[in-house]
Amino acid sequence: MKTEFTEAQLADPDIRESNKILRTCVHCGFCTATCPTFVLLGDELDSPRGRIYLIKDMLESGRAASKEEVVHVDRCLSCLSCMTTCPSGVHYMHLVDHARHHIEETYRRPLMERLIRATLAVVLPRPALFRAALAGARLAQPVKALLTGRSTTVKRLRAMLDLAPSVVPPPGPSATAMVHRAEGVRRGRVALLTGCAQTVLAPSINEATIRLLTRMGIEVVVTAGQGCCGALTHHMGRQDSSHALARRNIDAWVREAEGEGLDAIVINASGCGTTVKDYGHMFREAEPGLRDRAARVAELAKDVSEVLAMFDYQPAREPPGIAVAYHAACSLQHGQQITGVPKSLLENAGFEVRVPAEAHLCCGSAGTYNILQPEIAGKLRDRKLGFLHRTGADIVASGNIGCLTQLGGGGLPVAHTVELLDWMAGGPAPAAVMAARARQETLAAE
The missing domain is CATH 3.40.50.1860 (Rossmann fold)
Structure with a gap:
């Protein structure tokens, strides 16, 4: 794809990266066949190829995002099926992330939408707040029957209440920073990302991970200072927030790696894993120390299935x-x-x-x-x-x-x-x- 960014625009590392991605696209349209929103809606602008054209025009012009661009970029799930399908290796993930950041910086959403997005960005990454919000959602269930309008705000409020579980399990041992010793001879040592929403909705996942790994002879460390990986706010275009959360994790895990050492950082929520494995890219323009630490963490990050295979699960x-x-x-x-x-x-x-x-x-x-x-x-x-x-x-x-x-x-x-x-x-x-x-x-x- 031909691009026409100016030299001044290309001085911006994000524009430079997006320019490289855009130039990789050859308009073949293979991505449309595997894009969920295109399969459902049949609109070219709700396919990766259509969004690429919109993003290119928005970034090249240097103008604020328009309503049309916001609508179609917002409809992207970031499922990345298009990247699996693409024969040209277009790194759509980084392009759409840049577009979302540009939208967040230049587009003013309606008031209720701003409030809902701000609430999600503040509450979901913080387990204590999220737990309190779910308690409130349980109390608000009788109100759901009154939410009958067809406005976007009403639909979003209903979705929040529909997704809230009727029972929230109590926090498990993995919620506390500690070392879980290996059973028998220690074969390895890993850090576990306990996450944010998962620790509230299903702490049993972390508990199962710790039980299984320690039974296999792997010491599991829940490091002090770690928390949300930053994915939730990153995909909402809130780059400062997501990077701050990522930096906290990087510091926590590098301290542990430089202390007793780590064979891996185990992640059992794959949405988090994709983001942590991308920390090196997120901080590619940071000062050398942070850039190197981020790259080290990204290299150590492994999905729990990878770690189980590595240590020969039986x-x-x-x-x-x-x-x-x-x-x-x-x-x-x-x-x-x-x-x-x-x-x-x-x-x-x-x-x-x-x-x-x-x-x-x-x-x-x-x-x-x-x-x-x-x-x-x-x-x-x-x-x-x-x-x-x-x-x-x-x-x-x-x-x-x-x-x-x-x-x-x-x-x-x-x-x-x-x-x-x-x-x-x-x-x-x-x-x-x-x-x-x-x-x-x-x-x-x-």
């Missing part, structure tokens, strides 16, 4: 007679290009793994997308659930808390992959397994 139980529909989170299969490892681990553990049709398409979660774009997210959720049900599986497994939250309540029990692997290696049965067993018994009785 089950301890007999095959359970449970069929698992594996939902590949976009951030894992497209963002990190990890596709076969989680399925191989589940098969090795004794599960029958089934892959649904359209496995490459997003479920509609995408961080805050299912709140900010509830209609599109709802259609994608229903489409995904339809294919998952058609597999005839007993459980849906995935590696991302956003997907599990989005797909939960859809008629099939959901579990994180690591929870199932922990169970098969001697840990307690996850709630999804108990639900699947009860469902099997009911179906057998019928």
